[in-house]
Amino acid sequence: MLLSVLLLLVGHAKAGYNGAVFTYSTKDVQGKKFSVMHRYKLSYSSYEELELRCTSCSNTEESIGEWCLGEFASKWKNMNCGSYDDGLNTGNWIDNRNSISTSLAQMFVEVRNRSDINKPNSSPQTRVLPVVRVPSNCPRNISLLTFDPDGDEVKCRYASSSLECDTCTPPSVFSLSSSCMLSFSPTGSSSEGPYAVQLMMEDFPREIITLTQNDGSISLRNTSSALSKIPVQFVFKVDPAAPSCTEGEYLPKFLSPTPEHGAQIFIDVNQTLEIPIRAEATQSVITELLFSGPVDVVKNSSGSGHFTLRWTPSGDENDESHPICFVVQANVTSSVYQSVHRCVVVTVGNRPTVTSTTVVAPTIPLTTSNPPPRTSYLTVLKLKISTMLSLKDNHEFILKAIKDELIRRGLHPDIKVHLVHPVQWKLKKQLPPSG
Template sequence: MWCVRLDLWALAVVLLSLPHSSAGSIMGAAVNIELLHQDTSPQVRAHYSLVSSLPCPSLEELCNEGNCVDPLSSSPVKGVLPSPGWCVRQWQKTIPQNHTSTLQLGSDGAVSLYSRADLSVRSDTNRLNQPPCVSLPPPVRVRAGCPQEIPVDVMDLDGDEIRCHYAKTGLGEFMRLDEETCTLLYGGGAYLGQYSVQIMVEDFPSSVKNQIHSKAKPFSTVSVHLLITVESGSECSAVPEFTGVSPAGGAIIHVLPFEEVHVNITVDSSVSEIAVIGPPGLLISPMETGRDSQSSITLSWVRGPNPFAHLLSVCFAANTQSLQSHIRCIWLQQTQTDPLPPGTELKCKEQELQMSLVLPISFLESLHFSDFQLNDPACPVFYNTTHVTASFSLTGCGTKRLHLGSELLYTNTLRSINPNSTISRVATLILPLACRFPGQQAKGPSFKIAIPDEVETFGAVSFWIEFHLPGEGPLASETRLARMRSLQPVRAARELRAMGRMDMLDLHVFSNCSLDRAELMVGRCIESETKDFVNTRPLLSHGCAAGNGTLEVLTSSSTVRIYRLYLGSLGIMGDTMYVECLVQLCVTTKQSQRCPDPCTGTADNTVVNNILTHNYTVRSGPVRLIKGTEPSTTTAQAAQTAGPVTQPSNSQVATASASRTLGRGAFWVVTVSLAVQLLQLMENFITD
């Protein structure tokens, strides 16, 4: 069985200059098809994926033709960039073998996805054709004036050739197609805005290879729609790069039934997010930033009984406020297994936490039974003249415990091991074993679980940030002789003092929450010399210093965070800066516990032992860095991470500036008030 990368594309490209996408607009869509049965049924199963800008639409809004099924009813994956953020919806539908689906949200233009399948038996293989699969990447971002490659990955299980034809070219000098490397090449000459690209993919028999202008009829067709955002950029700096531990583009991972897949993705720099699009049920860990400023996430997926396609794509890209890495896609191939012979028994004993297997040997005659073993080779596997048997504890013999939706899953594998290291023609056996126990709910009058929302837990709170010189402001007593989280000193650049600019400034982050044990948590903070945050520098990443120019000042209050900024070491050389931070509140469910410290990586992800608010974004106005300059005061609104940051109006600036004479010293104050949103319901709430 082969899987080949797209050598030539079938493209129908339409470019439309659009304004910034409105809420609920389509930012990408794809359709893949599979045969329902190994016969000439006139219908196929279509797998749809769609990326929408926030707010996330419901399946009913997307499927206006009816009969759409969400296979897992899982929560949609979301991303932040480009603003105002996006989410992914996936569903399935039975459609005719030749079909066009029209997708539309609100008043935006409709997106048509065309698919076609040839259900006749192929003369070259005597089998039905398997259509190619096309991946859907995260929203694509490029910079005006900066050339960039935009790959779209396609795989074909039959090993067929992939060809391209243009329904409409219309590309001009904006973008051209490299048919050999299967890459759209953006030349950098487009205006700011968004451009729609429709790609049609077709497969042909391998006998037409290198015959570019062949009139051969394709077996099948699938399509993908992309919305490419062209953003402003002052220079074509290097984009974030994935490190060696990240999977290579086009990699294939074969997944057995009930097998768990782990994928680590690491970027060589601090980024705002690692955007991922994958199959339903894909778990994405919170992004972590190490001491070397590398950003990383872990993806995990468990293959359970599912109606998904045999090939599933996972595409990812690293985003900063102004840059996007090259997009990579990998493939999860759900390996097909033969049915077990009659007489096979697998018993799962929940009370005894035990699994037992009885396997007839009538179909295993060519195997060496003495070479059979479980995950733990020390656990015995028995055999006689009629059966292979094994009985083992669900907590031993290398058995893994996983969660599959609401079920608890115990898995092991019986396999034959070749004792010789040389290549052998001896048959091998790989038999996944799994026991599934459904989730149970506590019933009866003695149990009542109350899950509070955000307002009930934390009250009506507000956040704000302030800038003060060390030893000044409301916490002057704690910043005058500061206790630092790190004992390593940071020295400011002398040229700042010589040029009349400040060399140190304290960033204060406040919350008025009065809840006992509530802790203020500050995530990433970035700085920019311009209010549009096109080019940014990291100040904090997950509450940790992003470089050698930021140190945390320890305070006596859990709802106040102070960070000392050494402006010279941070490379801030201008007269003005703008700052943006992500903030949230945390409270533990047990008095003996503390909220996780993202900086030290001590969070325990196995037990839900704390309640968190949403992430909220606070963005300042201009912070003057010249000594002796009278600061002005600006009011800004805090917004959820997924939403836009509200900038101050002119009337707010004027009103605040008129009252600035009430302050003392050279400091900057930004007051942020926020209407707290409802907290999403937690699956588990642990009490003392």
């Protein structure tokens, strides 16, 4: 496809590929015509190699001596409803423990008109740092961002076919759930080193829908049929054991007002966004903030563990959702320690509208001091939830899931969620598989 003429593959250059993430968004819908914005994030060992391999990439961020990250964006105008593949050979992976050499990144683009939203599909929007690190003795759950602008269910799996990977050996040091959670358990020093991670992220409709092409032909999609497929590739590095796995000691710990993972932020074109990021580490020295985001995000530091990301979106980013992912990194002599991996989603020029069947009433702040006035609200929502879980045994987990979804839809991370009694709760019985 398009990128094949933009990449200069250097056959005898040192292997230095660290991964890639491809996404696409549909916009400017006018009847049957629309635009598709393709965004390709590519990472190599150095800025020089990135320049050699991707002549049209804009540099976004780098970790000195380890990796450099760039982005190429292409807007395809006056598109017709259809579907197609977009992939490329990105060179050779860095040396890794699962013996993967040649890389291959492939995206499946579905842009036929959807019956449920009456416009073409957009892929899940996600990002990941090129190198994610964890000490060999520390458990770590890495939750990949799974934001879908169409509200679809997002799932992850290992790349598995010849169109998705050249060598498809998954890393042996962690497990992957369909909800895009990577779980690492402590292991021995014999497992230390870098691993090449090759995942596919897919979006699934939440109900049966039809997809209509320009010629009027219709295809059916159910809830188990993937719409689009995007590659998520990076290096997972198992480092030597840390003296302690407690967050805030050697491993940096995020502090308020750092936004929570998955928070959605709304902003207008030409409006400047500031994302404060705070972290502490009492037994190591915080050295840098590493991030992956739009090419013109600016990073500032105002002291150890005090960072700010600033971004002013232009008209080119309008009507899109842009992930920004980050980690804080610390050092003790030659040892490197990373915080957990966090991401937020910034939606430009497409603020949600609130239609109210909600009951809103002011409440009295419970305070005995005299802080600046603050307004609180009680909002009552009537929700229908389907789950296999028991409310009695999973009360806190269910509340957290509801809160996370409300934050994803734009509410403030400080909201408190309570179930108002009486609650009608019907346990859905699991049916045996058919056939």
